[in-house]
Amino acid sequence: MLKGLMQDRPLLISSLIEHAARCHPQVEIVSRTCEGPLHRCTYAEVHRRAKQLARALTAVGVAPGERIATLAWNGYRHLELYYGVSGMGAVLHTINPRLFPEQIEYIVNHAEDQFLFFDLSFVPLVESLASRLSTVRAFVVMTDRAHMPACDIPGLLCYEDLLAVQASDYDWPQFDETTASSLCYTSGTTGNPKGVLYSHRSSVLHSWAACAVDGLALGANETALLVVPMFHVNAWGMPYAGAMCGARLVLPGPALDGASIYSLLRDEKVTLALGVPTVWLMLLQHVAANGLQPAEELCLRRVVIGGSSAPRAMSEAFATTFGAFVVHAWGMTEMSPVGTVCNLLDRKSVV
Amino acid sequence: MLKGLMQDRPLLISSLIEHAARCHPQVEIVSRTCEGPLHRCTYAEVHRRAKQLARALTAVGVAPGERIATLAWNGYRHLELYYGVSGMGAVLHTINPRLFPEQIEYIVNHAEDQFLFFDLSFVPLVESLASRLSTVRAFVVMTDRAHMPACDIPGLLCYEDLLAVQASDYDWPQFDETTASSLCYTSGTTGNPKGVLYSHRSSVLHSWAACAVDGLALGANETALLVVPMFHVNAWGMPYAGAMCGARLVLPGPALDGASIYSLLRDEKVTLALGVPTVWLMLLQHVAANGLQPAEELCLRRVVIGGSSAPRAMSEAFATTFGAFVVHAWGMTEMSPVGTVCNLLDRKSVV
Numbered sequence: 001m002l003k004g005l006m007q008d009r010p011l012l013i014s015s016l017i018e019h020a021a022r023c024h025p026q027v028e029i030v031s032r033t034c035e036g037p038l039h040r041c042t043y044a045e046v047h048r049r050a051k052q053l054a055r056a057l058t059a060v061g062v063a064p065g066e067r068i069a070t071l072a073w074n075g076y077r078h079l080e081l082y083y084g085v086s087g088m089g090a091v092l093h094t095i096n097p098r099l100f101p102e103q104i105e106y107i108v109n110h111a112e113d114q115f116l117f118f119d120l121s122f123v124p125l126v127e128s129l130a131s132r133l134s135t136v137r138a139f140v141v142m143t144d145r146a147h148m149p150a151c152d153i154p155g156l157l158c159y160e161d162l163l164a165v166q167a168s169d170y171d172w173p174q175f176d177e178t179t180a181s182s183l184c185y186t187s188g189t190t191g192n193p194k195g196v197l198y199s200h201r202s203s204v205l206h207s208w209a210a211c212a213v214d215g216l217a218l219g220a221n222e223t224a225l226l227v228v229p230m231f232h233v234n235a236w237g238m239p240y241a242g243a244m245c246g247a248r249l250v251l252p253g254p255a256l257d258g259a260s261i262y263s264l265l266r267d268e269k270v271t272l273a274l275g276v277p278t279v280w281l282m283l284l285q286h287v288a289a290n291g292l293q294p295a296e297e298l299c300l301r302r303v304v305i306g307g308s309s310a311p312r313a314m315s316e317a318f319a320t321t322f323g324a325f326v327v328h329a330w331g332m333t334e335m336s337p338v339g340t341v342c343n344l345l346d347r348k349s350v351v
Numbered sequence: 352m353l354k355g356l357m358q359d360r361p362l363l364i365s366s367l368i369e370h371a372a373r374c375h376p377q378v379e380i381v382s383r384t385c386e387g388p389l390h391r392c393t394y395a396e397v398h399r400r401a402k403q404l405a406r407a408l409t410a411v412g413v414a415p416g417e418r419i420a421t422l423a424w425n426g427y428r429h430l431e432l433y434y435g436v437s438g439m440g441a442v443l444h445t446i447n448p449r450l451f452p453e454q455i456e457y458i459v460n461h462a463e464d465q466f467l468f469f470d471l472s473f474v475p476l477v478e479s480l481a482s483r484l485s486t487v488r489a490f491v492v493m494t495d496r497a498h499m500p501a502c503d504i505p506g507l508l509c510y511e512d513l514l515a516v517q518a519s520d521y522d523w524p525q526f527d528e529t530t531a532s533s534l535c536y537t538s539g540t541t542g543n544p545k546g547v548l549y550s551h552r553s554s555v556l557h558s559w560a561a562c563a564v565d566g567l568a569l570g571a572n573e574t575a576l577l578v579v580p581m582f583h584v585n586a587w588g589m590p591y592a593g594a595m596c597g598a599r600l601v602l603p604g605p606a607l608d609g610a611s612i613y614s615l616l617r618d619e620k621v622t623l624a625l626g627v628p629t630v631w632l633m634l635l636q637h638v639a640a641n642g643l644q645p646a647e648e649l650c651l652r653r654v655v656i657g658g659s660s661a662p663r664a665m666s667e668a669f670a671t672t673f674g675a676f677v678v679h680a681w682g683m684t685e686m687s688p689v690g691t692v693c694n695l696l697d698r699k700s701v702v
Binding site: 179205209219 | 352353354355356357358359415416440442526527529530531532533547548549550551552553556557559560562563564565566568569570571572596597685686687694696
């Protein structure tokens, strides 16, 4: 076979954040934190801290291919873990905190997770499970020293302390793009949850699809609110696609109630929001109950709905009340995860 | 290394046309022909005929990796060659007919082309060169029996005859995605032209970029006029990207004068046009000389200009006279070829 080696380089997740830091360094990541206030940082800062994290993991002996677990909301530290863990060649295992504790125990042990990073919200959960998580070498709470909880988790580490001692000069390792990058367990099966393993290649290719006009059409002009959780099917791949195109990201943390989401949409001038119907139902109820005028107050142009079927009334409410177009998407955990996206062709739209 | 084999399949050019035929079967390819009239076909038909072509090439003993040359304008038969030749594992060598005849002779011999497919326009050129093209086993004129030229090319074959005897059931072979797919010689060098070899992988990845919002933003809602020639750097990858997203394609054949291009823009309701400044200059002169009102007559939304720098007056003329936004692009033959695309961020646009 005659080989053509045009643009020959592996498709690695680290290249996405490296690109964002170089081409979109000042684009914001806005996070609602467990500690309370909104937090603002940039792709350049996420990149720098992801490299510090990769160094920290290397320093404590994490080997390529080992699983590093998270129990966390959508936020900048979770984003740093997305890039730091996968980027160094380890596997990010995002755990769905809505599973039963026994299932969480099962999957941590089944995945043989070496470290567990978790948000402050999950201190009680981790406290109750820690003694039965046999492979976990250390527990890291994703906060700073001032907010460290008083709790019974043995040898608890502080995320910011881990990073603080690391320099940020780190060259992302280059390796085969089919290397595993992340792991989700799906409960959409019989019996115990089943692990679904993503590769660097699948995640980068999926990002291209998310940035395609006829895909999710994510681009540098969007401010995207990721209501879809980063603990489930990689938040529909948006943390990767966002860095690929330099979209501004808004991460709602633990506050998914109507009032919190509405204020983010308004104050952060969100143009694109992504989530499941149950969250949008809370938002629509909040808008109705308070007589709000979202079409006048918001910049929202599109709402991507997936996870389950959006009722027709929901699509209509977004169109009429918000002036936003609903893009219905469908996929599966083992599909990267977005499978189909319903955009309208010009000839089918009725404006 | 732990492998993740999510969505594991090679990125092959054949998968693009297979996808278009399945998902966008009725989308049109409109071609101005050397024979005269406009020709209309669909992605489903291009796919069917590309498979017939692949069978025909197999029948005459073309082996994977061998080079099959074209001297052809933008048209549906050239598109069939794009998919049929690369799809079967051979290498499509598109020759720029604007090169000096001695350069064409040099590159055909250097590439060791096995077959030469050419449009009727190039009969005199091929006639003059044929005896010195030492590796070419047969010359195929891209027309039907009724239009076969009387000429001195030994053993001249007719494209439609080749296809007519072939069934269309053909399974595209699956092979390593780094296999060479196409070949262009660039004259942008000192000395003899240099061959640039594309791979299936590079062509598919480049298509994703062309379909990205912040790339060329090609999508199923576009009717794209490819003035940029298919004989040069794969027409900026548009023949591949078009099939990826199901864009309607308009191929102007040999007629690049202002009147011909204008009538295609108008009659075919083109929304996106791509080409080099010299062609647009002819178009703008035609519009001015005839007092046309393109903003009222056309559906043109965007003009992609590359190849050389667009004068400021040209961008302004498209904006004011056509109501179309100029997207300036830059690239290199060895870059797949589009390197950068200048879209405006919301905050930079002045509407």
